[in-house]
Amino acid sequence: MALARPLRLLLIVFASVLGGIVLTVLAALYLLLQPDRFTAMLQQQANDAGLQLMLSSPASPTLFPRPALQLEGITLVARDNGSGNVSNMPILLAANGRLVLPWRTLFGGPMVISRMQINSPRVDLDALQAWLISLPPQSAAVPEQIPRIATGVRIRNGSLMQNNSQWLDDVSLDTGRLTAGQRFGVNLSGKETDGTPLQLQLTMVPSIADGVLVLDSITVHAADSSATELHMSGHARWMGGSNLALQLQGKFNLAQQGSYDAAALLSAPGQNTPLLLHLKLQGKDNHIDLQLPPLALAQWWNQLANPQGPQLSAPPGNGQLQMATLDLKGVHIEGLSVQTGNAVPAPASTAAPVAKPAAPQP
Numbered sequence: 001m002a003l004a005r006p007l008r009l010l011l012i013v014f015a016s017v018l019g020g021i022v023l024t025v026l027a028a029l030y031l032l033l034q035p036d037r038f039t040a041m042l043q044q045q046a047n048d049a050g051l052q053l054m055l056s057s058p059a060s061p062t063l064f065p066r067p068a069l070q071l072e073g074i075t076l077v078a079r080d081n082g083s084g085n086v087s088n089m090p091i092l093l094a095a096n097g098r099l100v101l102p103w104r105t106l107f108g109g110p111m112v113i114s115r116m117q118i119n120s121p122r123v124d125l126d127a128l129q130a131w132l133i134s135l136p137p138q139s140a141a142v143p144e145q146i147p148r149i150a151t152g153v154r155i156r157n158g159s160l161m162q163n164n165s166q167w168l169d170d171v172s173l174d175t176g177r178l179t180a181g182q183r184f185g186v187n188l189s190g191k192e193t194d195g196t197p198l199q200l201q202l203t204m205v206p207s208i209a210d211g212v213l214v215l216d217s218i219t220v221h222a223a224d225s226s227a228t229e230l231h232m233s234g235h236a237r238w239m240g241g242s243n244l245a246l247q248l249q250g251k252f253n254l255a256q257q258g259s260y261d262a263a264a265l266l267s268a269p270g271q272n273t274p275l276l277l278h279l280k281l282q283g284k285d286n287h288i289d290l291q292l293p294p295l296a297l298a299q300w301w302n303q304l305a306n307p308q309g310p311q312l313s314a315p316p317g318n319g320q321l322q323m324a325t326l327d328l329k330g331v332h333i334e335g336l337s338v339q340t341g342n343a344v345p346a347p348a349s350t351a352a353p354v355a356k357p358a359a360p361q362p
Contacts, residue, residue, distance in 0.1 A: 290319035
């Protein structure tokens, strides 16, 4: 019993010293995270792209189970560049996010993000389109190197909005590792307003050479629950700002309507023109050749899929569509022929007069 009291005192002193060391180490690691450094990095990257990133409160660091920064109240809006085309609506709103960091970053290593998680994001397609249109030539430069994300990005419970109404709900996104010269994959899923599930898989090999972002070996696979599928492959080049070129070719299988040869060409937005998609589909007794603004096309498609009753209208843009039969959301159409925009023939009253043959001379 005589040794019990000194032993207890020794244990108490040892535990106090150990606890002090642990607290000191935790405090040092906490300071090493430097949340302001990462917040400034993200805001600068957004600023370089003509965007403004705002948080409802300063980023808060955590150390366990892995070093991370917790972001609350994320808002992403277009930065006003004086063009007058910028929407006041936020492009993205998110409840919160989390940036997981490798331990080596804490000790002065490069600012690498191991994983990015975003919860309940809301993306406004109208605000996104307004930002794309407002981009002046070369407003955003190609980065010197591909940003590296060690284990990918994760998004849950997202939504896409168009004209203040929901276009897609329950959106989830998962990506693989992002590294220059390595295949990068994206898996996206969501539900239309009528509950129809949609899935999209996208893969590519990103790299940067001579100031150009190159996306090689692109593959796109999209499908819904009705056996409608799209599979395309191609490549893209980004030279900075809105200087973007993309070419894709493949097959489009429409449920109960057959297979089509498909091609897509994406052209950059101009001063007074939106981002345009030149879409070609060629199948038996069916032909489509259209130039469409992608976001307006999404709205048109959503109107056709309206569970309260499809709103039939010509697709936005220029071109022509000829379908022998079309079955869509319970609607059956035969002999559909649509010409829109510049493809619409001039009215007879404005057509050039037909020359009459000269009267015979006596």
